[in-house]
Amino acid sequence: DAKTTQPNSMESNEEEPVHLPCNHSTISGTDYIHWYRQLPSQGPEYVIHGLTSNVNNRMASLAIAEDRKSSTLILHRATLRDAAVYYCILISSGSARQLTFGSGTQLTVLP
Amino acid sequence: DVKVTQSSRYLVKRTGEKVFLECVQDMDHENMFWYRQDPGLGLRLIYFSYDVKMKEKGDIPEGYSVSREKKERFSLILESASTNQTSMYLCASTNGGGHTYNEQFFGPGTRLTVL
Numbered sequence: 070d071a072k073t074t075q076p077n078s079m080e081s082n083e084e085e086p087v088h089l090p091c092n093h094s095t096i097s098g099t100d101y102i103h104w105y106r107q108l109p110s111q112g113p114e115y116v117i118h119g120l121t122s123n124v125n126n127r128m129a130s131l132a133i134a135e136d137r138k139s140s141t142l143i144l145h146r147a148t149l150r151d152a153a154v155y156y157c158i159l160i161s162s163g164s165a166r167q168l169t170f171g172s173g174t175q176l177t178v179l180p
Numbered sequence: 181d182v183k184v185t186q187s188s189r190y191l192v193k194r195t196g197e198k199v200f201l202e203c204v205q206d207m208d209h210e211n212m213f214w215y216r217q218d219p220g221l222g223l224r225l226i227y228f229s230y231d232v233k234m235k236e237k238g239d240i241p242e243g244y245s246v247s248r249e250k251k252e253r254f255s256l257i258l259e260s261a262s263t264n265q266t267s268m269y270l271c272a273s274t275n276g277g278g279h280t281y282n283e284q285f286f287g288p289g290t291r292l293t294v295l
Contacts (some may be wrong), residue, residue: 112286170223
């Protein structure tokens with residue numbers, strides 16, 4: 070799977086929007102962009118995924134650049150419960166089935 | 181509410197012991213996975229199973245075996261525990277024909293310490 074690059078850490082104030090960036094310059098046409106998050110002492114949790122178009126769900130929005138070389142996970146109003154490590158992952162529909170997590174972005178939400 | 185449960189949150193074992201980690205999912209998923217998570221190394225796949233009695237090696241299968249006798253249960257076995265197997269172990273499941281763009285559901289993890 071192609072590699073992703075994320076900042077090691079970010080901070081946000083509670084109830085403000087958060088934009089978490091991810092660079093994936095070597096993305097291929099069959100790669101889906103997935104986001105997972107891991108709260109302290111818990112297993113990872115699926116957040117959202119997309120291929121080319123922007124996506125919204127109850128947790129977040131995913132904005133994908135036109136050239137697909139980068140994407141941004143948007144939390145519209147951060148809460149203290151959103152403090153977690155966020156992982157951006159590329160998964161090809163033709164590849165093996167496992168997820169490969171990098172080091173992700175540690176999001177701190179300040180009250 | 182979908183659920184993946186793991187038999188223990190914390191486990192302490194001695195070197196050389198045989199260790200069983202159990203994972204159960206209630207979503208009728210075909211695919212189940214065992215990962216280990218270590219600081220600085222991310223998530224690494226140990227084994228996965230795409231059907232009952234079927235198993236495939238992941239990236240780091242050495243020192244581990246698995247068993248899937250029933251669809252809902254996937255067991256990870258450490259035949260002879262060693263200190264370098266001290267880690268967080270995560271079980272996950274997903275449905276479909278192994279399509280990786282399906283959401284994976286994770287259990288809460290088992291933190292295993294081998295003394």
